[in-house]
Amino acid sequence: MIHYNMTTPSPDDPGAPLGFAKHDHHACVTDALSVAEARCAEEGLRLTPVRRKVLEILLREHRALGAYAILDLLREEGFGSQPPVAYRALDFLSENGFVHRIERLNAFVACTHADEAHSPAFMICRLCDTVAEAQSAPARGALGAAAKAAGFQIEKTVVEAEGLCPACVDKAAS
Amino acid sequence: MIHYNMTTPSPDDPGAPLGFAKHDHHACVTDALSVAEARCAEEGLRLTPVRRKVLEILLREHRALGAYAILDLLREEGFGSQPPVAYRALDFLSENGFVHRIERLNAFVACTHADEAHSPAFMICRLCDTVAEAQSAPARGALGAAAKAAGFQIEKTVVEAEGLCPACVDKAAS
DNA sequence: CCAATAGATGATACACTATAACATGACAAC
DNA sequence: GTTGTCATGTTATAGTGTATCATCTATTGG
Structure with missing residues (x-):
């Protein structure tokens, strides 16, 4: 079972790519932050200012960012700027x-459906580095059989596909 | 379709783990080198001394090695010892x-069936770092559907499962 | 045979990614 | 108010990967 991530398109915000579809990005950021806050409250997790800011940055940028890129943005907003701050x-x-x-990129993306338990799969454009998240359960199929x-004993799986996103396919064709 | 990699077990060579099964490791190394040489000759590829040595090292060690670990071994055998030598x-x-x-490990393993075209999946033990290679075709299943x-356009997929190998499961149980 | 070319290697320097170790601060429990 | 715990700040360093330029070697074409 796989579920391609796509939220409501909105013409009034050209925004950054989510998956590869346009959408109301402002709502998408605030919604995701609310969900995170709610879940942390529920589970007794501490969504401190730095942690919240890092999540906000990743949601806002909506693409994979390296730790040092995140660190630069943290610095701009007045947070600590040494590597451990970002990594922690x-x-x-x-x-x-x-x-x-x-x-594949030594980078990080905000999860686009943090509320559900899931084992994600990613599609990574090798030209523009845009990343879309899909849902998959690789351990249930052929890989699970091989492991058995x-x-x-599989504890976690990484699935990352590299290729061309729709926009870059178009560019390449022209 | 998935094919778990396992070669002929042999009691006379305790050897290093291949996949997670014991086997005649000496033959396994020389066979793989022969296959590589044959394929390079066929396709006009140049299996130069450094390249051959790196392949031999990875076959011999039969586990994932980082570029700098390989570099150390190259140095011991009289080859250049600067990073680009290994990376190239x-x-x-x-x-x-x-x-x-x-x-997942920023490391490299020798392919255990270099003669067939394939898209590999790996099982990585988080305790001993042993790596077993399996065959899979993730782009044909759920991920392929999501991409479509x-x-x-998927060009390449990475599938890596992390968990416990049989030996470490046993150790953990005791 | 020699020159031109292309591919491979050698070597220096550097950029990027990540963690160890230790000090400080904030806050709750006793 | 002391202790314990978790988070943050800071310094230093370890680990991974490339850009660049020089040199060498093996063709291949003249």
Whole structure:
């Protein structure tokens, strides 16, 4: 089962790409922050100012950012600017499913449906680095069978597809 | 379709783990080198001394090695010891399917069936870092459907499962 | 045979990514 | 108010990867 992530398109905000579809980005950011706050309150997690700001940055940018790019933005907003500041916030956020690490890019993206438990799959454009998140369950299929046969216990899976996003396909064709 | 990698077990060589099964490691190394040589000859690829040595190192070690670990071994055998030496050889080998990069570990493993075209999936033990290679075709399933729906052209996929290998499961249980 | 070319290697320097270690601060529990 | 815990600040350093330019070597064409 896979669920392609796509929110309501909106003509009044050209915005940054979510998945590869346009959408009401301002609402998308504030909604996601609210969801995160609610879940932290529920579960006794501490969404401190730095952590909240990092999540906000990633939601706002809506693409994969390296830790040092995040760090630059944190500095601009008056937060600490040494690497551990960013890495610690990112650790918290990814441990709790608010952001995902993109191994292929050594970078991070905000999760676009942080409320559900999920094992994400990503589509990464090799030209513009845009990242779209999809849902998948690789451990249930062929890989799961191989692991079972081998006696390997899967705890987590990384699925990342690299290729061309719709916009870059068009550009390449022209 | 998935094919778990397992070669002939042999009691006379305790050896390093291949996948997670014991096997005749000496034969496994020389066989793989022969296959690589044959394919390079066929396709006009140049399996130069450094490239061959890097492949041999990865086959011999039979686990994921970082570029700098490879570099140390190259130095011991009298080759150049600056990072580009290792990275260039690894680029050549991975472009041609003789080794794979493990994104999760920033490391490289020799391919265990370099003769077939394939899109590999890996099982990585988080305790001992052993890596087993399986075959999968993620782009044909759910992910492929999501990509198609999104208009994303997949060129390459990375599938890496992290968990516990059989040996470490046993250790953890005791 | 020699020159021209292209691919591979050597070597220096640097950029980017990540963590160890230790000090400080904020806040709750006892 | 002391203790414990968790988060943050700060310095330093470790680990991973490339850009650049010079040199070498093997063709290939003259």
